[in-house]
Amino acid sequence: MREFKDRTAVITGAASGIGLSLALRAAREGMRLVLADIDEEKLVDAAKTLPVPADRLCTLRVDVSREEDVAALAETAFGRFGAVHLLCNNAGVGLTRLAWELTRADWEWILGVNLWSVVHGIRHFLPRMLAQDGESHVVNTASVAGLLSTPAMAAYNVSKHGVVTLSETLYTELQAQQARIGVSVLCPAWVPTAIHTSERNRPERFGTASPPSASSAAYQERMGQAVKSGRLTADDMATAVFDAVAANRFYIIPHGRIKQAVRLRMEDILEDRNPTPL
Ligand SMILES: NC(=O)c1ccc[n+]([C@@H]2O[C@H](COP(=O)([O-])OP(=O)(O)OC[C@H]3O[C@@H](n4cnc5c(N)ncnc54)[C@H](O)[C@@H]3O)[C@@H](O)[C@H]2O)c1
Numbered sequence: 378m379r380e381f382k383d384r385t386a387v388i389t390g391a392a393s394g395i396g397l398s399l400a401l402r403a404a405r406e407g408m409r410l411v412l413a414d415i416d417e418e419k420l421v422d423a424a425k426t427l428p429v430p431a432d433r434l435c436t437l438r439v440d441v442s443r444e445e446d447v448a449a450l451a452e453t454a455f456g457r458f459g460a461v462h463l464l465c466n467n468a469g470v471g472l473t474r475l476a477w478e479l480t481r482a483d484w485e486w487i488l489g490v491n492l493w494s495v496v497h498g499i500r501h502f503l504p505r506m507l508a509q510d511g512e513s514h515v516v517n518t519a520s521v522a523g524l525l526s527t528p529a530m531a532a533y534n535v536s537k538h539g540v541v542t543l544s545e546t547l548y549t550e551l552q553a554q555q556a557r558i559g560v561s562v563l564c565p566a567w568v569p570t571a572i573h574t575s576e577r578n579r580p581e582r583f584g585t586a587s588p589p590s591a592s593s594a595a596y597q598e599r600m601g602q603a604v605k606s607g608r609l610t611a612d613d614m615a616t617a618v619f620d621a622v623a624a625n626r627f628y629i630i631p632h633g634r635i636k637q638a639v640r641l642r643m644e645d646i647l648e649d650r651n652p653t654p655l
Pocket of ligand 1: 389390391392393394395396413414415416439440441442467468469470490518519520521564565566567568569570571572573575578604607611
């Protein structure tokens, strides 16, 4: 999709980080915006900073892990602006724990926000996007964790691998239908955002995470440092996304050097080697 002006973008997780940068870039492109986040107060404050007239902007409190909330988001977007041209399933959360320390509630929270959200997004937006005229595009935010298996991130890795394969499947299906809907999957490495404090937005129904063991705490500390020292910014992610959408490119891997680790993982698989530790 090359034309963005006067088209409508729906972005989840838009109150912070990569989602907010996507919203800023979409606003600068002259798009209409439907912005969703579980943190309504922060979303409303963030939306006020965007260069977009009030009648071209809509914000909605959405918990993307809940199907009824995503259904309401689709209703709002199509009801208000008639069509959706860019759907960014971006909201996500992480929790650093050794696999056997993750509780069932941790798994349900992380898979709900990171993976089920994309399933809900596809089920509630795609039929209507297929029925509308013109080009459109879906961008799913995965992670390099969808291509690699970093320790102490089991639920996150599983969720992001799910987003990658779901996106690949969607792409091939839409191609086979000759649909005018492009698909991209964003796979960043470390980006300095608030992702390492994801628990701030954990819905009550998932309870709170149990305290980490010393090993998990050490991984957690390292993960936080890695996020904070990420060299590419959320704005760089937005630039990479808009470039890829304009070029109809599927894989968006802005941290080029991480491809070495992906290659090694693929070679381990193809050459029957045990996984090389990351
Ligand atoms: N920052 C990184 O290093 C990095 C790397 C790879 C992938 N990602 C992915 O990028 C995406 C955006 O994360 P970010 O880094 O900007 O983090 P962030 O914490 O700054 O932003 C995430 C946003 O999602 C919202 N959110 C959380 N739970 C939600 C829910 N249930 N419903 C709706 N909104 C919810 C948060 O309120 C927040 O505004 C996520 O999918 C994340 O997994 C981030």
